[in-house]
Amino acid sequence: MIRPPVEVFSPAPGSVVVHHDVAVTTRDGTVLRVNVYLPPDDGEYPVVLCAHPYGKDNHPKKRKRLPGHSIPFQYRALRQPTAVRFSALTGWEAPDPAWWTAQGFAVVNCDLRGAGHSDGVGSVLSDQEGEDVYDLIEWAAAQPWSTGAVGMLGVSYLAISQWKAAALRPPHLRAIVPWEGFTDAYRDLMRPGGIQEEGFVRLWSRELRNIRLTYQVGEENAKHPLRDEFWRSLVPDLERIEVPALICGSFSDNNLHSRGSVRAFENISSPTRHLYTHRAGKWATFYSEEALRTQLDFLDRHLRGGEGDATPARVRLEVRESRDEVVEVRSEAGWPLERTTWTPLYLTDDGLRAEAAPADGSMSFDTRSSGLRFGWTVPRDVELTGPMALRLFVSADSADDVDLFVGVEKWRDDTYVPFEGSYGFGRDRVTTGWMRASMRGVDEERSRPFAPVHPFTERQPLRPGEIVGVDIGLGPSATVFRRGEQLRLVIAGRWLWPRNPLTGQFPGAYERRSRGTATMHWGPDRQARLLVPVID
Numbered sequence: 001m002i003r004p005p006v007e008v009f010s011p012a013p014g015s016v017v018v019h020h021d022v023a024v025t026t027r028d029g030t031v032l033r034v035n036v037y038l039p040p041d042d043g044e045y046p047v048v049l050c051a052h053p054y055g056k057d058n059h060p061k062k063r064k065r066l067p068g069h070s071i072p073f074q075y076r077a078l079r080q081p082t083a084v085r086f087s088a089l090t091g092w093e094a095p096d097p098a099w100w101t102a103q104g105f106a107v108v109n110c111d112l113r114g115a116g117h118s119d120g121v122g123s124v125l126s127d128q129e130g131e132d133v134y135d136l137i138e139w140a141a142a143q144p145w146s147t148g149a150v151g152m153l154g155v156s157y158l159a160i161s162q163w164k165a166a167a168l169r170p171p172h173l174r175a176i177v178p179w180e181g182f183t184d185a186y187r188d189l190m191r192p193g194g195i196q197e198e199g200f201v202r203l204w205s206r207e208l209r210n211i212r213l214t215y216q217v218g219e220e221n222a223k224h225p226l227r228d229e230f231w232r233s234l235v236p237d238l239e240r241i242e243v244p245a246l247i248c249g250s251f252s253d254n255n256l257h258s259r260g261s262v263r264a265f266e267n268i269s270s271p272t273r274h275l276y277t278h279r280a281g282k283w284a285t286f287y288s289e290e291a292l293r294t295q296l297d298f299l300d301r302h303l304r305g306g307e308g309d310a311t312p313a314r315v316r317l318e319v320r321e322s323r324d325e326v327v328e329v330r331s332e333a334g335w336p337l338e339r340t341t342w343t344p345l346y347l348t349d350d351g352l353r354a355e356a357a358p359a360d361g362s363m364s365f366d367t368r369s370s371g372l373r374f375g376w377t378v379p380r381d382v383e384l385t386g387p388m389a390l391r392l393f394v395s396a397d398s399a400d401d402v403d404l405f406v407g408v409e410k411w412r413d414d415t416y417v418p419f420e421g422s423y424g425f426g427r428d429r430v431t432t433g434w435m436r437a438s439m440r441g442v443d444e445e446r447s448r449p450f451a452p453v454h455p456f457t458e459r460q461p462l463r464p465g466e467i468v469g470v471d472i473g474l475g476p477s478a479t480v481f482r483r484g485e486q487l488r489l490v491i492a493g494r495w496l497w498p499r500n501p502l503t504g505q506f507p508g509a510y511e512r513r514s515r516g517t518a519t520m521h522w523g524p525d526r527q528a529r530l531l532v533p534v535i536d
Contacts, residue, residue, distance in 0.1 A: 004076055005083040008060040008069035008090075011098040014040055016089065018097075020057075021117050026135040030113060030120040034136070036145075037089065037097035037107040044147045045106040046174075046303035047140045050094050050154035051133045051161045053115040053122060053211050060088045079424030081281040081323075093155035096287065103296055105303075108140050112161070114212035121212045125185055125234040130164025137165065141172030149303040153177040153295060155286050156257065159248075163236035163264065166243050175302035176241075177295055179248040179286055182260030183238060186231040186456065189256055190221045193434030193472065194456050195403050197221070199499075199509025200256065200423065227456035238264055244272035246298040246312060248286075251279040254432050254475035255422035255508050262387075262476050265335060274298070274312045275335055277478065279320050279420050319383060319478040322410070322417045323426060327383075327480045335476075336386040340533045342450055345376050345487075347392075347520065347528040352376035352489060360523035367402060367493025368515040374489045374530075375411075378481040384430075386533030388474040389450045392491070393467050393526040394437055399516040400461035401438045406472055407431070407496050408530070410479065411486040419479075425497075425505040430487075432496070433474035434510070437462055440470045447471075450531055467521050489530055493518055 019036040026032060035056050039045060060069035072092050075084070087098035097107040113132055114122030123129060133152075141148045150172050152162045159181025166176050182188035190197055198221075205218035224230050245268060249261035265275040276294060278285050285291055294316070300306035313331035321327050345352040349361045352374045365371050388408060396402040407429040410417040421428025438459040446453040452471035462468060481487055490496065494512060497504040522528040 004071070004080045006071050006075045006080060007083065007085040008071060008088050009085070010062070011087050011089060016040070016098055016101050018089070024110075024136055024139045026132050030132075032110060032113060032118040032120075032132060032136065033116065034108050034110045037101055037109075038145055039101045039104060039106075043145070045104060045145060046147050046149040046151065046299070047106045047108055048095055048100050048151055048153050048299065049108040049110065049137060049140055050152065050158045051110040051112055051136060052094070052154065052158045053112045053124060053208060054092050054157065055116040056091055056109040056111045057116060059091045062088065075283070079426060080284060081420060081424070081426060082284040084284050084287055086287050093158050093283070093286075095153045099292065105299070106145055108136070110136050121214055123214045124208065124217060125160065127164065127233070129161065130168055130236070133161055133165035134168045134170045137170040137173050147304065148172055149174045151175040151177065151299045151303050153179070153299070155179045155282065156181060159257075163238065163241070166245075167237045167240040169240065169242065173243055175244045175246070175299055177246045177298065178261070178264065180250055180253055180257040180261055180282060182257045183236060183264050184260055185234050186227045188260040190217070190231075191225070191227075191456070193404070194225075194436035194439030194454070195434050196225070196511040197508070198511055199507040203507045226458065238267040239269050241268040242270050244298075244302045245270050246274045246276060246295065248276045248278070249476065250282065250285070251277060251318075251475075251477045252420040252428070253282060253422045254428075255505070258475050262335060275315045276312070277316060278318045279323075279478070281420060281424065317385065317478060319385060319480055320419065321480050321482070323419045336450070336533060337535055339536055340386055341536055343532050343534045344529040345532060347374055347522045347530075352487070352530060356524065356527045356529070357522045358524065360521070360526075362519050362521045364397070364517050364519040365491075365493065366515065367513065367518050371490055371492030372520060373491075376487045378483055378485050378487060380483050381480065383478070383480050383535040384532050385478040385535050387450050387476050388431055388533065389452060389531045390433060390472040390474065390489070390529075391531075392470045392472065392528050393521040394470050395465060395467045395519045395521065396437065396462050397465070397517040397519065399514065400463070401436060401513070402462070402516065402518045403493055403510075403513050404435045404437065404470065404472060404518075405492050405494060405496050405510075406433045406474065407490045408474060409488040409490060410481060411488055421505060423505065423507060428505070429496070430479050431474040431477040433472040435470055435472040437468060437470050440468060442471055450533065467526070487532075491520065
């Protein structure tokens with residue numbers, strides 16, 4: 001927190017022309033305000049645009065008494081595993097105007113409705129927001145300094161704001177680069193598995209407290225336990241997105257953006273779509289030389305007809321052994337990988353096994369204070385790349401429901417192997433999943449064996465002693481296990497990390513249910529299993 005590895009520099013005098021608080025009038029007469037950054041030479045430039053509620057003017061400031069610049073608090077509160085570098089013109093999670101103008105682009109940074117210096121009252125993630133971004137795109141295309149070709153770029157909310165706008169098909173939007181942005185607020189953040197998130201959502205609500213909004217996300221999360229019309233109205237129509245897209249789907253943000261980003265890659269209609277995966281730090285990767293060159297090549301190709309150094313891979317796949325060990329970075333044709341062998345590992349009295357248990361068995365645990373673990377010692381080097389899916393058979397002895405938090409870990413002998421995780425957490429598991437047993441209903445038409453889809457539209461309470469099947473999807477990952485290492489499945493009734501900010505995955509936290517006993521069952525008629533993606 002005292003010295004995060006963040007370097008802020010001042011652009012050379014005269015290298016960037018800045019126009020502050022330029023007014024943009026939307027279709028309903030509301031005035032939004034933007035900052036425009038241009039190269040120093042007069043001319044027409046393709047436009048890189050971002051839109052968000054965090055304040056376009058919230059960027060590093062030159063210190064008066066000390067050397068250097070202040071940096072956004074998030075860079076101190078959330079661990080930075082490697083160095084981050086950008087100019088003092090750079091807003092939170094936004095493209096760096098100094099870098100992009102030097103490449104011959106105009107940059108437009110927009111305060112969304114109700115935020116910063118913009119007028120009106122906003123609604124985060126809404127259709128109204130999508131229409132506003134549409135209008136901003138068309139305004140930027142019509143300016144005298146613009147070629148009429150507009151692309152969008154940004155991290156997190158600056159990625160999320162691209163989905164609905166792109167689905168409306170603005171005529172002058174040529175390409176989007178949503179860098180880690182969820183696509184289903186209920187499933188991806190607010191209530192994964194039907195379980196209410198109350199850690200990051202509380203922190204995010206505080207970030208939005210100075211914005212004029214029609215509703216507060218934390219309050220709505222408490223009001224809407226089911227995936228009702230409110231939540232469905234916030235989901236973008238991904239199939240309507242036809243514009244070329246470079247999507248970053250990191251494996252290190254399973255609590256927030258990973259699943260939604262990959263879902264977008266799988267479901268948009270654009271024939272020109274790319275998936276850039278990694279398992280490093282969010283911001284360090286976005287501003288890294290490799291990522292910037294990939295973004296530049298993509299936007300140069302689609303905004304001004306450039307050829308670039310190389311066409312981006314359909315899927316840029318990064319495979320790791322641990323947080324700090326990259327095994328390989330390679331190109332793949334799609335996701336999940338076509339050559340995947342979906343391999344079941346069955347729960348038994350002796351851990352995870354290749355064959356189903358020959359006889360009935362069960363194990364119980366206290367939902368507040370303990371859990372279960374099942375291990376599989378890897379017989380040969382194996383790569384597991386893709387989502388995973390867990391099928392459990394569950395009973396609750398003293399309640400009509402149970403929350404299930406599951407994770408896949410990697411162990412070398414008796415040593416836990418960590419990975420980069422959400423919010424800068426450096427000791428994450430390989431992958432994680434959530435499910436409230438009463439929300440176990442499955443959409444059979446949309447589900448695949450390795451990716452169950454739950455409607456979350458009704459509760460199915462458990463009866464005392466009743467054993468029910470529960471399918472749980474685990475987020476995407478790409479990991480090599482060496483011969484003799486152990487894949488360990490853990491199951492608990494509470495979040496798998498403590499709430500302590502020094503030892504837990506701060507600020508992630510999930511609601512706690514009353515204490516009870518849950519039992520996992522298996523046997524010939526109840527083939528509980530973890531389905532893993534083996535790459536041959």
